Structure formats: structure tokens, C-alpha cells
Amino acid sequence: MLALIAGAILMSSPDQALARASNPMLTRWAKDLDPDIPLPEHPRPNLVRSTPWVSLNGRWDAAIVEADGTSAWSGKIVVPFPIQSALSGVTKPLLPSQTLVYKKTLDLSGLPAGHRWALHFGAVDWEATVLVNGKEVGRHTGGYDPFTFMLDGVEAKRGVELEVRVKDPVDAPIPRGKQILNPHGIFYTAVSGIWQSVWLEQVPDRHVTGLRLIPSVSGDKASLSVRAYTDKNTAAKDMTIRIKDGERVVAEKSGLDPRAVASLDVPNAKLWSPDSPFLYGVEIIVGNDRITSYAGMRSVGMQRNAEGHVTALTLNGKPLFQLGPLDQGWWPDGLYTAPTDEALAFDIEVTKKMGFNMIRKHVKVEPARWYYHADRLGILVWQDMPSFFDHVPSGGGDSKTHHYTTWAQQNYFKELRAMVDAFWNHPSIVCWVPFNEGWGQHDTPSVAAWMKAYDPSRLINSVSGWTDEEVGDFHDIHVYPGPAMPPVSDRASILGEYGGLGYAVKGHLWQEDGNWGYRSYADARSLEEAYADLCERLLILKGRGLAAGVYTQTTDVEIEINGLLTYDRAVEKIPLDRLAAMNRAVIEGSLHLDTLVPVSDTQGLEWSYTTTKPGDDWMQPAFDASGWSKGPGVLGTSETPGVNVRTIWNTPEIWARRSFEVATLGNRDELRLFVYHDEDAEVYVNGVLAATLPGYVTDYRLIRLNADALAALRPGRNVVAVHCKQTRGGQAVDVGLIRIRK
Numbered sequence: 001m002l003a004l005i006a007g008a009i010l011m012s013s014p015d016q017a018l019a020r021a022s023n024p025m026l027t028r029w030a031k032d033l034d035p036d037i038p039l040p041e042h043p044r045p046n047l048v049r050s051t052p053w054v055s056l057n058g059r060w061d062a063a064i065v066e067a068d069g070t071s072a073w074s075g076k077i078v079v080p081f082p083i084q085s086a087l088s089g090v091t092k093p094l095l096p097s098q099t100l101v102y103k104k105t106l107d108l109s110g111l112p113a114g115h116r117w118a119l120h121f122g123a124v125d126w127e128a129t130v131l132v133n134g135k136e137v138g139r140h141t142g143g144y145d146p147f148t149f150m151l152d153g154v155e156a157k158r159g160v161e162l163e164v165r166v167k168d169p170v171d172a173p174i175p176r177g178k179q180i181l182n183p184h185g186i187f188y189t190a191v192s193g194i195w196q197s198v199w200l201e202q203v204p205d206r207h208v209t210g211l212r213l214i215p216s217v218s219g220d221k222a223s224l225s226v227r228a229y230t231d232k233n234t235a236a237k238d239m240t241i242r243i244k245d246g247e248r249v250v251a252e253k254s255g256l257d258p259r260a261v262a263s264l265d266v267p268n269a270k271l272w273s274p275d276s277p278f279l280y281g282v283e284i285i286v287g288n289d290r291i292t293s294y295a296g297m298r299s300v301g302m303q304r305n306a307e308g309h310v311t312a313l314t315l316n317g318k319p320l321f322q323l324g325p326l327d328q329g330w331w332p333d334g335l336y337t338a339p340t341d342e343a344l345a346f347d348i349e350v351t352k353k354m355g356f357n358m359i360r361k362h363v364k365v366e367p368a369r370w371y372y373h374a375d376r377l378g379i380l381v382w383q384d385m386p387s388f389f390d391h392v393p394s395g396g397g398d399s400k401t402h403h404y405t406t407w408a409q410q411n412y413f414k415e416l417r418a419m420v421d422a423f424w425n426h427p428s429i430v431c432w433v434p435f436n437e438g439w440g441q442h443d444t445p446s447v448a449a450w451m452k453a454y455d456p457s458r459l460i461n462s463v464s465g466w467t468d469e470e471v472g473d474f475h476d477i478h479v480y481p482g483p484a485m486p487p488v489s490d491r492a493s494i495l496g497e498y499g500g501l502g503y504a505v506k507g508h509l510w511q512e513d514g515n516w517g518y519r520s521y522a523d524a525r526s527l528e529e530a531y532a533d534l535c536e537r538l539l540i541l542k543g544r545g546l547a548a549g550v551y552t553q554t555t556d557v558e559i560e561i562n563g564l565l566t567y568d569r570a571v572e573k574i575p576l577d578r579l580a581a582m583n584r585a586v587i588e589g590s591l592h593l594d595t596l597v598p599v600s601d602t603q604g605l606e607w608s609y610t611t612t613k614p615g616d617d618w619m620q621p622a623f624d625a626s627g628w629s630k631g632p633g634v635l636g637t638s639e640t641p642g643v644n645v646r647t648i649w650n651t652p653e654i655w656a657r658r659s660f661e662v663a664t665l666g667n668r669d670e671l672r673l674f675v676y677h678d679e680d681a682e683v684y685v686n687g688v689l690a691a692t693l694p695g696y697v698t699d700y701r702l703i704r705l706n707a708d709a710l711a712a713l714r715p716g717r718n719v720v721a722v723h724c725k726q727t728r729g730g731q732a733v734d735v736g737l738i739r740i741r742k
Contacts, residue, residue: 023086024510025332027568029339029346033087035059035078041341043122043197044146045372046425047211049291051115053201056162061103064094072098079198080122082191085335093181094168094192102164102194108156111202114288117151118203122196122367124166125336126174131163141411143168143175144365144386145418146196148209150231168192173390173408173440175415177363178328180392185516187392188328188558191336196367204288206232208258211291213282213425214457215272217299217316222269224251224295228258228284235259236287243295244281245270258286271316272296272427274357277378279427296375296427300459302473302492302547310492313459313547315380315430321587322380322548323538324358325351325564326497329366330557332510332567336364345373346569347554352379354564355580357587360464360496360550363387363436365419374428382431382461382550383423385416387439409442416447420455435463437478448472464496480518480552481530483538484642484699488545495541499534499551500562503527503573508556508566515561518552528574535582540702540740543591589742597660597720597737599674599700600633601644607633609656611649618655619684619721625657634676636732642699643676643732654733657721666739668710672702674736677724683735684721688712696729702738 036058042048043055062077073092081088083100094100108117121128125143129136138149154160170181170190180187212227226241239256242249243264251264270278282293303312303319312319327347331338338344344367351359358380365386374381388408404412416434423429432451435441441463448462448471462472468486474494475486482498502517503524509515521527538549556563564573572579598605608628617623631647635656638645665671673683678696682689683703690709705713724733 023091023333025508025568026086027331027333027339027343028570029343030087030333032342033339035089038078038087038339039080039197039337039341041369043120043199044368046293046368046375047208047291048293049201049203049207049289051202051204053199056104056106056198056200062090063101064092065099065101067097077102077193080194080196081337082125082195082335083193084189084191085331085333085337087334087337087339088193093190094166094170095181096167096169096172098167100166100168100193102166104162106160106162106200107158108151108154108160109158111156114205115202116205116207117154118201118207119149119151119162120146120197120199120201121148121194122146122198123365124164124194124196125168125191126170126176127167128194129165131165133161134163142415142418143191145415145422146368164194166193171390173388173404175386175388175412175440177386183558186560188330189335195336206230206234206287207289208284208286208291210421211284211293211425213293213295215295215297215299215427217269217271217297219317222266222271222297223263224266224280224282224297225261225263226282226284227261228286230258230286230289233259238285238287240283240285242281242283244283246281250280266297269297272298272375272378273315274352274378274380277376279375293425294375295425298427298430300430300457302459304490308490309488309545310490310547311488311545313492320357321542321546322358323551323583323587324356324360324380324382325354325551326362326553327351327359328362328553328555328557329364329370330555330567332558341369343569344370345377348373348377348379350565350569350576351554352377353576353580355583355587358382358548358550359554360384360433362553363439365423368423371423371426371428375426379428380430381426381428382433383419383429384433384436384464385412385419387436388412389440404440404442408440412440412442413447416451417454420451424455429458431459431461431474433461433464435467437465438463438467441467444469445471459492461494461496464494474547479698481534482698483534483541483546483549485541485544485546492547493545494547495538495549497550497552498538499531500553501527501530501534502561504561505566505571505573508568508571509561510556510558510567515559517560517562520561524573528578531574531579532582535586537701539586539589539591540593542586542589543593549586592741594739594741595736596662596671596739597674597735599676599734599736600646601676601700601734604632604644604646605658606630607635607647607656607658609635609647609649609654611651611654613653614655617687619657619719619723620687621659621717621719623657634732634734636678637730640678640730640732643734645732649731649733652727653723653725655721655723656733657719659717659719660737661717662713662715662737664715665713668713670739670741671705671710671713672738672740673705674700674738675703676700676732676734677722678729678731678733679724679726681722681724681733685709686712686714686718687721700734700736702740
């Protein structure tokens with residue numbers, strides 16, 4: 001058995017108790033945290049070996065050291081919680097000029113012959129130098145990827161001192177997601193130091209250091225490619241691979257060279273999906289090293305129509321609309337680190353209860369156990385690369401206006417590749433997202449091409465939002481609150497962020513004042529109604545070719561109140577059963593849209609219009625508009641986003657009308673106005689007010705006609721009229737008529 005020399009006290013120290021008590025918010029899992037044995041579960045479920053291992057999580061001695069060597073603070077810290085977090089027991093910042101020093105005493109006695117010690121770190125933000133008995137054994141940079149140092153040459157005895165020195169240049173151009181030294185808006189408290197599990201493992205002298213498992217599914221055939229990496233590259237053909245369904249072996253090969261890729265057919269394969277997340281066991285023996293892993297058999301792709309346009313994303317060859325929340329992965333008490341493994345799994349479990357089938361893991365990488373839970377519970381994951389920047393992004397086009405040093409770009413690529421290598425084997429990950437909203441974006445075509453060549457088994461969303469460079473598998477836009485969609489093309493049409501509906505739940509806020517949402521609501525009922533409206537409109541966009549949508553967001557984060565849950569995960573802002581019903585209706589439903597009266601966006605249909613107030617009967621079918629100006633729609637200004645303006649309207653008001661013919665009306669309850677308005681608009685049908693539309697939109701919206709307007713419609717000639725007002729910014733107006741068939 002391995003053992004630690006434990007010098008920790010069973011009760012929390014006064015400093016640690018104060019750190020928790022002074023924190024603005026704790027989750028319910030904080031009470032379950034044992035500071036001596038936090039997060040005790042095996043940190044790497046998809047590569048577990050038969051030899052013993054021991055968690056090094058718990059209380060360590062720590063100090064913050066200034067550049068001149070003087071101590072700014074010393075005490076105990078609970079690993080693996082960031083020093084800024086309440087659960088670390090410290091809640092202190094770490095400045096770029098300072099060094100955070102961890103120390104712990106180990107017992108390395110009792111190592112069997114032919115074995116070595118492997119020291120594993122899940123993640124340390126950002127630069128870690130590891131020393132044993134004062135001698136450096138390794139150095140690692142990168143805040144999100146796991147790393148291992150072999151303790152060769154260290155005398156096997158009790159009383160071995162482990163030291164980890166950490167520096168974190170937070171605001172430098174390194175991948176850091178949404179961390180910032182001075183948090184505000186959509187940027188949060190910085191995270192420094194050890195923030196994932198640390199563990200010690202006995203390994204055979206020659207052992208497996210990594211795996212690459214690649215499922216292949218085509219029709220009724222399935223196979224799994226396996227590549228094992230070892231620390232000592234020999235020609236020995238001593239690898240055995242078994243694929244198991246429970247205890248039953250379904251495929252096996254022996255006498256393999258671990259330096260080569262082995263492919264095993266999986267007969268009658270059980271395919272992995274969110275509805276059926278079946279995982280095969282994988283056993284691999286290389287010499288004396290025996291490890292277990294798992295694999296999900298699944299394929300991802302895109303479905304095209306006869307014109308070559310992508311109309312859907314596919315899973316296992318079948319179209320599937322992917323809908324999920326933007327998941328930041330932040331905790332009020334642990335910041336980057338969930339308090340317990342139960343808490344880590346909770347966010348995925350509740351996302352499934354919400355009726356979603358996907359999560360976009362936003363500019364953060366999680367511990368391996370998070371992806372294990374995603375694999376076993378069944379959720380699709382779009383994995384973002386943590387963004388890098390040396391200034392806080394203020395808007396779109398950052399990649400066009402800011403240039404990064406060669407070092408920053410090379411370091412980004414190093415950490416990008418490390419992320420892909422570390423999490424390659426998780427079937428839940430179906431898409432890589434290298435850039436978000438232009439933050440640190442550079443050389444996008446080359447990055448996208450490299451990722452597609454390096455991992456052709458997944459889809460590549462080259463940049464989510466704003467600065468599309470027409471590469472990768474997706475054309476992704478962000479619209480708040482939306483929804484909206486880019487045009488259908490030879491890439492998938494994706495709404496990478498929308499929603500952001502805010503609701504501040506008193507008693508569950510990071511701070512009482514100064515909170516914000518993209519659009520805020522005063523009560524839960526108003527929030528639910530707004531969400532239902534988004535879902536109805538999203539389903540319509542799905543009918544037009546939208547392939548996926550990402551709602552902002554799973555939980556509140558610090559002063560952001562856009563979450564479907566409060567930051568402490570204590571309050572469901574919309575009851576889960578009703579939320580799930582709305583989301584499943586989008587994923588599973590379908591609408592067919594028949595155009596009765598086309599909009600002018602694509603066809604430039606002629607409108608009669610005036611910018612001078614006309615008579616009161618201007619909307620009536622018999623009104624004489626022969627003296628009005630005429631021009632093709634859309635009417636507006638050219639800088640208005642989302643529409644094709646052909647006739648300039650740049651005055652405060654416009655009155656416009658045009659006639660249309662309808663051969664038959666059919667079921668009037670299926671009819672909708674199809675309207676773009678910026679800003680306030682009133683729409684009339686045959687002189688009857690059909691809809692009053694306040695504010696502005698960023699894409700065409702389907703609007704229900706009131707009962708009087710529906711009754712006023714008739715086969716043959718009809719007249720639609722619209723009055724639109726404008727105060728500032730872009731302006732445009734256009735109206736059509738659509739039939740919705742379910």
C-alpha cells in the first residue's frame with residue numbers, strides 16, 4: 001500500500017473557515033468536502049491500470065513569494081482548489097510577479113521491483129516547476145492539459161519532499177478563457193495554481209503512457225482502431241487488446257506491435273448516442289502493464305441536399321438537431337474546480353433533465369472525469385479551446401485588428417494540440433472549437449485545416465461567432481437574444497450563441513447589485529414566456545436549415561445572471577419538466593414553411609412608400625397610393641445587419657404598402673407574418689391591424705396575426721401595409737406571409 005505522511009489536522013483551520021465564511025456564495029456540495037481527502041476518485045477513468053495509486057489531494061503547505069524572495073503569505077492550502085477560491089481555504093490573488101509555492105511530504109517506500117513512480121497532475125495554471133528533495137524533475141507550461149513526471153532517481157524512502165512552484169501571468173497572451181485580474185462583465189475571477197487532482201502511481205518499468213481510440217461506424221459495420229504509446233519504444237510484439245460488452249469479449253487480438261495501429265471489428269455494434277450511451281470496455285496489455293479503458297462506437301457528420309447545402313448534422317448517419325447550453329464550468333466556491341465529483345456530474349445530469357442533447361464547453365477544459373460523466377450519461381460536447389488575448393476583447397473583428405507575437409501563436413498551438421491529445425478518446429466530444437469571437441484568432445485557415453487533418457473523426461467549428469473566414473465545417477454566428485441563422489451553404493448553419501435571458505434570483509446572487517443579462521426579466525413567468533418564444537422561433541429556423549443552437553447559459557456566473565440555474569445551482573429558474581418539453585419540441589419537431597407572400601430580402605419586391613405622414617386611411621385596400629414613391633425592398637439603411645437593403649429609408653418614419661395575390665388560404669391558424677422591423681412597427685392586412693411590434697429584431701421573425709386580421713384575409717388580391725419608426729442605429733422594414741405546417 002502507498003501512504004502519505006499526513007501532518008494535516010482533521011478540522012479546518014481558522015483561516016480556512018474564514019475563507020469559506022467570507023465567500024459570497026457556497027454550493028450545497030461544499031459541506032460534503034473533506035479538506036483532507038477532497039475529490040478522492042480516480043482522476044483518469046479511461047486509462048486505469050492494475051497497479052496501486054494514491055491521491056495527493058488535500059492540505060499542502062503553501063506560500064506566496066514575491067520577486068525579491070520575501071514571503072507575502074504562508075499557510076495551508078487545500079489542493080486541488082485554486083488559491084483564489086474559497087474551497088482552497090486561502091482566497092488570495094496571485095499576481096504575475098509572484099510565485100505560489102506548494103510543499104508536501106511523501107512516503108515513497110515499498111516500491112516493488114521492476115516498477116517506477118509516476119507523478120500525475122490533472123492541470124496547473126499556468127507554469128509549474130516540480131522539485132523532489134530540492135531537485136527539479138520537470139517543468140510544464142499550459143493551464144489546461146494533464147502532465148506527468150517520472151520520479152526516476154529519487155530514493156525510495158519516507159520523508160520525500162515534493163515542491164511545486166507556480167507562476168501565472170494571467171493577463172498575458174496565454175490561453176486563459178475568461179480569467180482576468182480585475183473581473184467585470186463577462187470576464188471572471190482569475191484562477192491560479194493546482195486546480196485539478198494530483199496523484200502518484202506505481203507503473204511497470206515499461207508502461208503505456210497514452211492511448212488513441214478511434215471508432216469507425218459505416219452502415220452496419222463498425223471497428224475500433226487502437227494505438228498505444230509506451231515510454232520505451234521496443235520491437236516487442238507483446239500487446240493484447242480485448243473489447244468487451246460487460247464481461248463478454250466481443251473482439252480480441254494478440255501478438256501486436258504497440259508502435260502500430262491495430263483495428264478490431266466490432267460485430268453487431270451497440271452505437272453510442274445521447275439516448276443510448278453504451279460504452280464498450282477496452283483491455284490492453286503491453287508486457288507487464290495492464291490497463292482498462294472504454295470506447296463509444298459512434299460517427300459524426302453532415303447531411304447535404306441536392307444542391308450541396310448542409311441541412312443537418314448527423315450522428316451515426318442520422319440527422320440530429322443539436323441543442324445545448326453554453327457551459328462555463330465555473331463554481332462560486334471552487335471557481336474552476338467543482339467541490340465534489342457529484343457536483344461535477346450534476347451539471348451534465350441537470351442539462352439532460354433540461355431536455356438538451358449537447359453542451360458547448362465554453363473556453364475552458366474540464367478534468368477527465370467531467371468527460372467520463374459526459375460519456376456515460378450521454379451528452380454531445382463541443383469543446384472550445386480556451387481563448388488567449390493580451391487585452392480584453394471589446395467586439396467583433398479582434399482577429400483583424402490585433403496581431404500577436406510569434407511566441408503567443410506558437411504557445412497557443414502547443415496548448416491546442418495538448419488539449420486534443422488529452423481528450424481524444426472521449427466519444428462525447430463531437431466537435432472542436434479552436435476560436436471564439438475573434439479572441440486571439442489568427443491564421444484561421446491553417447488552424448482549421450490542421451485540426452481537420454489531425455482529427456478527421458470530428459467536426460471543426462473554426463470560429464464560433466463574428467469573424468468567419470469561410471473555413472471549417474460550420475458557419476457560426478452569435479445573436480443576442482436572437483435566434484437567427486447564417487444562410488444555408490456548403491457548411492452547417494449554426495447559431496453558436498443566443499438567448500442570454502437574465503433573471504436575478506434574490507438570495508442567490510454573487511453580488512446584490514450591478515448584475516446583468518443580455519435581456520433581463522423581473523420574474524420567472526416572464527422569463528419562461530420569453531424562453532418559449534425563443535424555442536418556437538428556433539424550430540422555425542430549424543425548418544429553414546439551421547443545424548444547431550447553443551443557448552447562453554447553464555448557470556449564472558459571478559455578475560452574469562443569464563443562467564437557467566442560479567450560480568449556486570440551488571434554483572431552477574424555469575421548472576425542468578417544462579424546460580425539457582420546450583427543448584425536446586425543438587430537437588424532435590419539424591416545421592414545413594410554405595411562402596404565400598415572399599419577403600423582399602431575396603427577391604427585391606416592389607413597395608409603395610412615403611416618409612410624409614399620409615391620411616388616416618393609408619392602410620386601406622382602396623387607398624390611392626399612386627403619388628407615393630416606389631422601390632424594391634428591403635427598405636432601410638445599408639449598415640443594418642441581417643437584411644438586404646435595396647431602397648434607402650433614413651428618416652424617422654416610413655409608411656409602406658404592397659398588394660399580393662393568394663390563390664387559397666386553407667387553415668388560417670397556420671398563417672404567420674414574416675417580418676423584419678427596426679424599430680417599432682405596426683402591420684395591417686386589408687386595413688385591419690394585424691400586429692404591433694415594439695423594438696427591433698436582428699433577423700426575420702414569424703408573428704401570429706390576430707383574429708381580426710386572419711378574418712380579413714381572402715383568396716385573391718390583398719394588401720399588406722406597415723408603419724415603422726426609427727430612433728437610432730440601423731433601420732429596415734420588410735413583411736411577408738408564411739404558412740407553417742407541422
